[in-house]
Amino acid sequence: MTDARRPEGLLLDAMGTLIGLRRSVGSTYAAFAAEHGVNVEAEAINAAFPRLFRAAPPLAFPGLEGQVLQAAEQRWWVELITATLQACGHHDALPAGLGPSLFEHFAAAEPWQVYDDVVEYLRRWRDAGLKLAVVSNFDQRLHRLLEALELAPLFDAVVVSSQVGAAKPNPLPFHKALELLNLPAASVWHIGDSPEDEAGARAAGVHCVLIERHQPAGTPGGAA
Known part of the structure; x- marks a missing residue:
């Protein structure tokens, strides 16, 4: 580089670029489901989750803030969790605490690893x-997650799709970061x-470099 x-x-993606899961999505979801009396196979979750994650609406809520935004973020994930378990054969209503407990679990450092480099x-x-x-393309939990993983002090700004109201490949998150x-x-x-x-970087006029990380089973390929 001259x-x-x-x-x-530099603008950096989070999931799959800076940090990744220690365990498969299926193993975590299945363990939490079992604690709430729901029996599903981890392998089935790993097969269903990436497809449903990709098909979900953008994790972005234009015009929302404060507690209303927090509620919308959690609802988005609970709906995805519900759809995943339904795809694995559980068609009854989920126990009330299952979705929120998984939502909080992934806000903590324990499920995550910072890649070695x-x-x-x-x-x-x-x-x-x-x-x-x-x-x-994440929600406000990323702010406290980066703090817990001791990465926050290394960044000048953190832009998440839920707060900015648009998700990659929309260029708006990039525009906000540039601002x-x-x-x-x-x-x-x-x-x-x-x-x-x-695609989002190109739309914003930003040069993009793609990298490839090893990811546990059930992780959406290239989750942004």
Whole structure:
């Protein structure tokens, strides 16, 4: 990379780029379901979840904020959890606490791992003077998750789709990140792992670099 092409800032996807799950989606969902008296096979969940995740509406809620936004975020995930278990043969109403308990579980550090090379590169980029921001198709839990994983201090901004009101490949999350970093699109690169990352970055005029990580079973390929 020549000096002329050196970016002044980097936008980074979260799930599948910076962090990933320690266990498969199916193993976690099945364990929580069993605690609530619902018996489903982890393998069936791993087969159904990526398809239903991809088919779900964008995790974005234009015009909502505060507790109303928080409720909408949790409802989005509970509906996805419900659809996943129904696809695995459980057609009764879910126990009231199952969806919310899974929602809270994934807000904590325990289910997640920071990929081995992430902290080293983030520190190297910061030391080189680059501005860094996360751009993720996720909800407000990502803010406290990054704090719990001790990544938050390494970023100048965190943009999540639920708060900005649009999800990748919509360019709006990228525009918001550029605004927060006070940088033009031409001086910023995006690093992600999904077609949504590439398409959204292109629509925003940002150069995109795609990477590939090993992911546990049931993780949507290239989840943004």
